[in-house]
Amino acid sequence: MRGLFIFGPIYIIVTVVLGASVTASILVIQLAIAPLLFKYSKTFRRNLIFANIAKWPLYVNYDKPAKLGIDGARNFSINYHSKVDKCALKIGIWHILPRSLYEKNKGWFDGDTDREKLGTLMNSELVESNLPIMLYCHGNSNTRAASHRLLLYKFFQKMDFHTIAFDYRGYADSTNVLPSEDGVVEDSLKVYEWLVTTISKAKPPVYVWGHSLGTGISSHLLGNLQRLSEDVLERTTPLPQPNGLILEAPFNNLADEVEFHPLAKLVRWLPYFEDTFVSPFRSCPEHEFKSDSHLAQAPSLPILILHAKDDIIVPFYVGEKLYDAVVASRRSGDAPITLHSYPKEDRLGHKYICNAHDLSELVGDFVKRHRIMVVDVILLTGASLSASFLVLLVSVLPLMFKYSKTVQRKIIFSNCINYPKNLDFEDPMSCNAIGCRNFSINFYSLVDRCDIKLGVWHIAPSSMFRELFIVRDNLTPDEIFLKELKKTDNTIVLYCHGNSNHRASPHRLQMYRVFQELNYHVIALDYRGYGDSTCMRPTEKGVVEDVLQVYSWLVGTVERRSDQRPPVVLWGHSLGTAIAANLVVNMAELCLQRKMEPLPLPNALILEAPFNNLVDAIESHPFSKLVSWLPYYKGSFVKPFTLSSEYTFATDQYLAKVPELPVLILHSKGDRIVPFDLAVKLYNSIKESRKNCKRAPTQLHVFDRGHNDLCEAPGLPRVVGDFLRDIKPDN
Incomplete structure (x- = not known):
């Protein structure tokens, strides 16, 4: 009992002192260290975003996907010289056959088949089968062998899709280089170019599936495909768009993802929260991931968004913001975009939408509706659109510009355009x-x-x-x-x-x-x-x-x-x-x-x-190039603006x-x-x-x-x- 009276108070004092010091340390990290790291350390931010130092499972033999439970798969790599990091790169890739083709070629995977022969066989199946191909862009951390990604590949295989899954630079068996946004987009572009080149003769339907950070990568890739084809690949003709884009747990841009991340609640009360934690992600080209801006540049790309409302990593709110932004950027006649949400009761979270009961129906319907290549759709509808456009250009627009003050006013002020919509200006x-x-x-x-x-x-x-x-x-x-x-x-x-x-x-x-x-x-x-x-x-x-x-x-x-x-x-x-x-x-x-x-x-x-x-501004506007060849151009499009008393x-x-x-x-x-x-x-x-x-x-x-x-x-x-x-x- 005497020991209890002696050591009891000592234990309490030590506990209180330790607790106070731990609390003070946390406060110092919260108030000073974390804000400084976020604002001034690009390396810290990049490691936080890409998390490529987290590699699980360990000691994976990527040459043998079957040991991870993936049947009908082969491992190969693409080697190229990166314009972003100015070095030679190797990208590790898996090609996983659809279930029907695996059953047909099962014997090729029983023993030690020659890798070159297996590659030739699988490439021919990729082209000749005409089955849908899913190019998968994974999220941050771990590798293409992560357990939740393996579940998704099995879903693709069950749906009878080809799967192309790869690791960006800095991940798995790809070259160990610190990733950046431009770098991982370049990797995705090279894999997509390889795929398009491989299937160029038969042109089976191709879809891109992005998850989490992979949605930002795939949106950047497809929203800027023409520019990237010209600048990075130095192609005279840009790569064709895929048949569709599926975004699993996406965000609208990285700055908003950081701002609305659940952990941000710990520091949102700081008066310098926006300046130190959020602003660096808005203005740093190494990691902006502005999916809303990128996808606004691809109005002909069909999009399916899948998001769980109990996702605590990428909140449903930022996925919904992406949907709203893309919808606002599209006009009548553009490709459709669909948002499918899963209730909290389904408990799918951030990684397990692959277990959703209706996923096969949703994805199957999306793939079926968009099997025709975008190029084919343009060819089929091009003639009628051209005729309509010519009528609009030659007669309708000149009359509207010349005689409608309302049209003139709306062109100048454009106050009928309100984006973003439904804002509370009082807040x-x-x-x-x-x-x-x-x-x-x-x-x-x-x-x-x-x-x-x-x-x-x-x-x-x-x-x-x-x-x-x-x-x-x-x-x-x-x-x-x-x-x-x-x-x-x-x-x-x-x-x-x-x-x-x-x-x-x-x-x-x-x-x-x-x-x-x-x-x-x-x-x-x-x-x-x-x-x-x-x-x-x-x-x-x-x-x-x-x-x-x-x-x-x-x-x-x-x-x-x-x-x-x-x-x-x-x-x-x-x-x-x-x-x-x-x-x-x-x-x-x-x-x-x-x-x-x-x-x-x-x-x-x-x-x-x-x-x-105003007159020079109208004559120099890019739109004027479409109509300046008309003999009545100045009388219809320019002169009305010189006579108006309103502007x-x-x-x-x-x-x-x-x-x-x-x-x-x-x-x-x-x-x-x-x-x-x-x-x-x-x-x-x-x-x-x-x-x-x-x-x-x-x-x-x-x-x-x-x-x-x-x-x-x-x-x-x-x-x-x-x-x-x-x-x-x-x-």
């Missing part, structure tokens, strides 16, 4: 906008003679995140945002978006994050007819009036002596560049009409992907009248929507108008991107930061 976090508050500005429109409500977001700079998560002085989050805006010395960007969609479009969200990293406040609005703003037809005068009202609110909010005001920048993208230019040149007159106090000009105007005027968008004429305003033009040579030449014309026009007076800075910076992805250009923050640092607040 910016649900729209993937971090550090943001929603509010509205209400006013009476002198243009449309009605009340207008504008939906607006205030997006805080990253340095302010800490303030947002600390309750002070009993202030609400909205009051904290407003208080910070009133006292800030940081640059404030008023963002005027382009046509179509709304302020929550993915490329706009990415641009807001660039501003946040630069420590800028962002005020982003939706014009009338867009987002959650008043639903009505927009006009040039109407949307300029909208920006004026938001600008007036902003200037009033930060009102101080002119030498103490924070820099305010007006940023326009695409159509928004013309709206912003119209506002600055007509601001004094607009204020006078509305009996408002005169407003100061912004400190600078930044134009992203601008055009010089002129003459940016070059506007900016010739404000020589005192610093202007920065940002444009990409790869922009196919607003060609780079139009930005050069605008730049030259501004320089010409300022040559005989004291000129404010006018700069043009060129990037190697497209129309909507300038936000991803590595040099963008430096260019913008340097330009604004050179602008004095009183300019």
Whole structure:
């Protein structure tokens, strides 16, 4: 008993001390080590994503699949020189025969058959049998010999499918190289090329099945098949699309998979969660896996999505987001996409959809419906489509462009396009906008003679995140945002978006994050007819009036002596560049009409992907190439836009009248929507108008991107930061 009284308290003290130290260690890992590793270590992220160091089962003899319970299989390899890793690579592959062909050739697998003869036999069966072929892209960790993958091969064999299963670089018996997204896609491309070449004479139906990370790999492969065929394989004709794509437990993009992974709950409460854990996966080309973007480029590819609602590795939510994104990208007449979900009660989880009771019926029906090659479908329907297209091109479109103001307006503003759909703008976090508050500005429109409500977001700079998560002085989050805006010395960007969609479009969200990293406040609005703003037809005068009202609110909010005001920048993208230019040149007159106090000009105007005027933009648009050969092209497609009182968008004429305003033009040579030449014309026009007076800075910076992805250009923050640092607040 005496020992109990002595050692009992000691045991309790030791337990408490150890518990406290373990808790402290976990907290340090959670608050500091894990965020730093996620943000700054590409190697850590790649190992986490690909998990190729996990190899189970161990000591597998890949030359003998029969020892793993796989009948009718042979092992072989493809050797090639990788353009990604600049080295020689070997890819290990299994070809597993369908059940009927295995029974027919069973004797070939009883003894030590010559491998070369067996390969010749199986290749001939691959071509001559005309049975469906399933190319399997496995997920991360382990190898093609993992137990749940073996179950799926047996399912394929039972369905009488050929199976081609392979391991990417860094896995199993393939060359041990650290994988990257481009690398594993290159491996998949080489295997797919081998398959297409092998069956080129008979062309039996081919399907690609991806699981988990393999869905991101297969989506990248098939969404970019033409480009990869040209750039990687250096083929003059691209590889044909497969008959269909089956995605088991997919995600829409890797960043969302990380954000919504169950383990993210442990760190989601951190104010820097988005910046450290999620953002690195949005902007690193080694591992983005943007399946939603890739599949939007393959509208003719039939897709079947299979997902279990009790999947805790890849939540059903991100699979559903992928489905919604692909559906939104497809039009009438495009290939179908189907989502089949399994209830939690089935307990299929992440790896065992192969055990689903209805899988054979689902997959069998999908394969049966899409056995005809996509090329054959195009040939069968090509003649009728060509005739319809010609009628549309020669008569219907010219009449609509010339006589329908509604068509003209919808082409310019495209506010009928809303993607993503069904968003809750009042909850910016649900729209993937971090550090943001929603509010509205209400006013009476002198243009449309009605009340207008504008939906607006205030997006805080990253340095302010800490303030947002600390309750002070009993202030609400909205009051904290407003208080910070009133006292800030940081640059404030008023963002005027382009046509179509709304302020929550993915490329706009990415641009807001660039501003946040630069420590800028962002005020982003939706014009009338867009987002959650008043639903009505927009006009040039109407949307300029909208920006004026938001600008007036902003200037009033930060009102101080002119030498103490924070820099305010007006940023326009695409159509928004013309709206912003119209506002600055007509601001004094607009204020006078509305009996408002005169407003100061912004400190600078930044134009992203601008055009010089609407007429040139229409004539230079890629669509115009389809109709410019028509003798009545200009009279039907161009002239109507010069006569309208609702829109002129003459940016070059506007900016010739404000020589005192610093202007920065940002444009990409790869922009196919607003060609780079139009930005050069605008730049030259501004320089010409300022040559005989004291000129404010006018700069043009060129990037190697497209129309909507300038936000991803590595040099963008430096260019913008340097330009604004050179602008004095009183300019």
